[in-house]
Amino acid sequence: MTQSPDWVRLQKALSVEAEYGFTDLVGKQYRFSEFLCLSFGQTPTVITALERRRWQEMASQFARYPQLTLLERQHLVAEASQFIQQIEQGSAGAQGRRGAGEKMYNQQSKTQVKQPPTTPIVKTNSEANSGYSSNLSLDQPLANVAEIGVRKGGYLTKLNLYTVRDLLFYYPRDHIDYARQVNISELEAGETVTLVGKIKSCNCFTTQKNNKLTILELVITDQSGRIKLSRFFAGNRYSNRGWQEALKRRYESGSIVAASGLVKKNKYGLTLDNPEIEVLAHPEDTIDSLNIGRVVPVYPLTEGVPADMVRQAVTAVLPAAAQLKDPLPSVIRNQYGLVGLKDAIANIHFPSDSAAKEAARRRLVFDEFFYLQLGFLQRRQALRQVQNSAILLPAGKLIEEFEQILPFKLTNAQQRVINDILNDLQKPTPMNRLVQGDVGSGKTVVAVIAILAAVQSGYQGALMAPTEVLAEQHYRKLVSWFNLLHLPVELLTGSTKTAKRRQIHAQLETGELSLLVGTHALIQDPVNFHKLGLVVIDEQHRFGVHQRARLLSKGEQPHVLTMTATPIPRTLALTLHGDLDVSQIDELPPGRQAIYTTALTGKERNNAYDLIRREIAEGRQVYVVLPLIEESEKLDLRSAVDEHQHLSESIFPEFQVGLLHGRMSSAEKDEVINAFRDNKTQIIVSTTVIEVGVDVPNATVMMIENAERFGLSQLHQLRGRVGRGSHRSYCLLMSSSTTPDARQRLNVLEQSQDGFFIAEMDMRLRGPGEVLGTRQSGLADFALASLVEDQEVLQIARDAAEKIILRDGNLEKLPLLQAELDYRYQKLMGGAILT
Known part of the structure; x- marks a missing residue:
């Protein structure tokens, strides 16, 4: 050589x-x-x-x-x-x-x-x-960077990396610390280390059993011992004679090498798992490798893009980080102890030590949260500057009459939230408020008072729910109240007959109809309100962005009240609803009892059946919920159809057992729910369509099959279907899983009835995208930030954003910050933020 x-x-x-x-x-x-x-x-x-x-x-x-x-x-x-x-x-x-x-x-x-x-x-x-790193520009195409070139640049496009800036902000998903150098005799399994030694022998060959597998074997020695290292190369191209000979010449006997990797134990003793190896000029030579003897970044990859290519490309463009201008004012950086942007970018890729890596990560996590919050707050401020919304009367005859006909007294929490809403409604600025409340906390009553404020002020209201079952439930409850107040209310869903649909459209346009309840059918073009003043959206995260936008377009800057029975942890609420005013109904109505909750195994199933028989003998009713409609070939889960047949024929032939699932028509669902509501059916076997919208106070047992397949928040929602009457209620979590994770999650339900605590634990155990029951929930797509691990950083980012908006809401004095916000906010949220 x-x-x-x-x-x-x-x-x-x-x-x-x-x-x-x-x-x-x-x-x-x-x-x-x-x-x-x-x-x-x-x-x-x-x-x-x-x-x-x-x-x-x-x-x-x-x-x-x-x-x-x-x-x-x-x-x-x-x-x-x-x-x-x-x-x-x-x-x-x-x-x-x-x-x-x-x-x-x-x-x-x-x-x-x-x-x-x-x-x-x-x-x-x-x-x-002219394209070398010394002359790089941030917007320069990667293909024009000499150390990268057109071919590698083409590979990097598979990762959506096109410019120098893209690559600088392509953060590693992890780091491996190979900075610790040890002697061969000091190796311990499980550690990541670097060792330096002399090559005793080298062999490179394609295996006889598999002509697509080539192995490089090196025996390395130092003053303390010897070790055998192997690297594996899969593919026909590595059986090339010229490539193997070149590799053997690179690692000639007597050469000094540095090797880094994870120490593993095999039948021959300790070794390094598929190590990174670099030839050195002498034992004290500087290690120049991107993968050896240092903290090595691990990047998200895709098929066909090797890790070394990304590391080499990042190294080539890293000098361009010096051109980055830090948009964050120095007063904010100093106040919150944040490093500069240039240092953060350099040390997130190739940190000098763990402290530098953590400082870099904290700054970049702050940025992800900060620009999201800044965008939210700027949008909220812009909304508050609108002065053409309906001014709705906070007091009046309708609200007084409604409070008189209620058979119960409002809780302090309900009254507090109602005051928040009525204060918003009497302003010309459109209300944009989220009401969070646990199952059974009385959110619907709060929404009705807001609707009555609109009606008594001469405006119409609209209430949109995500499913026909829930829309019908709202309608049934509202009709009973509105009839007593002599107010018209109608229901519009996909199942509404054509003649009735035309009648509703006509009454809406004349203003004769005060309130329309419905599903996404409300946003269809023929639906035109005469004077829409308030929109109530239930479980809004289940609607798409464009669906919500179309409903709001039915009026001129209507007030918006959104409700959710899915308790959301504060960190999740900030990132999902950061531009909303949030109110919480954190108190259950008096008389609501705690639901006895227990996790049972298959061996205890007969105990569950005995409890069901006792409750039905007392005149009560039972839910049995399953995750599937029909049996899955891939999953060993009990299906709703099969379980219905099993229970009705073999276990409870003396009782009436109903079946409810999402594939049934609206008429079929109505028939099943009405039979259960009238106690003609004692047991109802259902999928999660029962999760919201079915209110039967006489039901006292909720039995959930394969409970480990559900999220904690969803289990809590299902549990909330019972315990709505005066009788003691039970939630039975049936699970055959013996994994510690499943056991831990079900224990949370056994120990707590607090929906907000349960949601927090659900987020910690499963991640924020699952808490809402859907991955299409409008959550920001963070590259580094974690809503579970970085709650403290999220809070200071929100504080910093509030201070910035308070001083300079339009960011006129901070043009760099505004430009970065425009770029980051749209990219982070995909331009799809709309509440």
């Missing part, structure tokens, strides 16, 4: 290959790809460490040459020729060779021009030099 390659022969081989159409020509001794692989196996002694890595990489690339496409071969040949020129020009005594090299390269460049217009034209050396 001490002699330099024959530059002229290399350039001539490249030129001839280009002239003959990149066909991997066969020479007297070798194919073109084998010759290049062998040639690049001879590392020149007069090149820099960075050039040495790139030179060695060329050997691997030419080993794969037969498998490359025509375009990839063209790029590789051009890149190799250009690289050789650069080395020649930087080497002493290269003047005599340069003329021949340039002539060869120019011939090859001309050949490239003859290719179809879609093939990129190879740049001259002077053009390429």
Whole structure:
């Protein structure tokens, strides 16, 4: 490895290959790809460490040459020729060779021009030099960065990386610490370490049993012992004779190497698991590798994009971080102890130590939260500047009459939330308030008072629910109240008959109809309100952004009240509803009893059946909920259809057992629910369609099959279907799972009735995207931030954003911050924020 390659022969081989159409020509001794692989196996002694890595990489690339496409071969040949020129020009005594090299390269460049217009034209050396890191711009395409090039740039587009800025902000998902250097005798399984030693022997071979598996075996020694290391290469291209010989020459006996990896124990003793290895000039030589002897970044990857390629590309563009302007005012950085943006970017990729990595991560997590909160608060401020919403009367005859007909007294929490709402409604600024309340806390009564405030002020109201079952439940309850108040209310769903639908449309347009309850049918074009003043949206996270927008467009800046029976942890509420005013009904009505909750195994099923028989004998009713409609071939789960047959024929033949699931028509659902409500059916077997909307105070048992398959918040919602009357109620969580995680989750339900605590635990155990029962919930797509681990950073980010908006709401004095907000907020939320 001490002699330099024959530059002229290399350039001539490249030129001839280009002239003959990149066909991997066969020479007297070798194919073109084998010759290049062998040639690049001879590392020149007069090149820099960075050039040495790139030179060695060329050997691997030419080993794969037969498998490359025509375009990839063209790029590789051009890149190799250009690289050789650069080395020649930087080497002493290269003047005599340069003329021949340039002539060869120019011939090859001309050949490239003859290719179809879609093939990129190879740049001259002077053009390429203008793209080196020292002259990088943040918006420069990665393909124009000399150390990356068109071919690697093409691979990086698979990760949606197109510019230098994209790559700088492509954060690692983890880091591996190889910074600790040890002797061979000090190795302990489970540690990540680096060792330096001398190669005792090297062997590289394709296995006889599998011709697609090639193994490199090295025996390394130091003053304390010896170790055998193996690297595995899967694929036909690695069985190439030239590639294997080049690899063996790189790791010649007597060479000094550094190796990093995870220490594992196998039948031969301790080893490093598929280690990273670099050849050193001497034992005290500096380790130049991106993967060895340091904290190594681990990036999110996709098929066909190797980790080393991303690390090398990041290293190439990292100097451009110096051009970054920090939009965050220094007063904010100092107040919250945040490092500068340039340092954060540098240390999130290649940190000097763990402290630098943590400081970098904290700053970048802050940024993700901060710009989201800043966008929320700016939108809320803009909304508050609107002064053309309906002014609704906070007091009046209708509200007084409604409070008189209620058979119960409002709780303090309900009264507090009602006051918040009525204060909002008497302002010309449109209300945008979220009411959170646990199951059974009385959110509907609060919404009715808001609707009555609109009606008594001469406006109409609309209430939209996500399912027909829930819409019908709201309608049934509202009709009973509105009839006593002599107010009209109608229900509009997909099942509404055409004649009735036309009647509703007509009454809406004349203003005759005060309140319309419905599903997404409310947002259809024929629905036109005469004077819409208030929109109530129940379980709003179940609606899409555009659905909510279309409903709001039915009026001119209507007030908006959203409700959810899914308690949301504060951190989740900030990131999902950061532009809303939030009220919580954190008190249950008097008389509501705690629901006895227990997790049972299959062996205890008969105990559950005995409890059900006792409750039905007392005149009570039972829910049995399952996750599936029909039996799944892949999952061993009890299905609703099969369980209904099993219970009605084998277990409870003396009782009436109903079946309810989402595939039934609205008429069929109504029939089943009405039969259960009238106690004609004692047991109802259902999927989670029962989760919201079915209110039967006589039901006292909720039995949930395969409970481990549900989220905690969903289980809590299901549990809330019982305990609505004066009798003691039970929730039986049936689970055959013995995993610690499943047991831990079900224990939370056994120990707590607090929906907000349960939601917090659900978020910690399963992640925020699952708490809402849907991944399409409008959550921001964070690259680094975790709503579970970074709650403290989220809070200070919210505080900082509030201070900024308070001082300069339009960010007129902070143009850099506004520009970054425009870019970040749209990218983070996909331009889809609308509450």
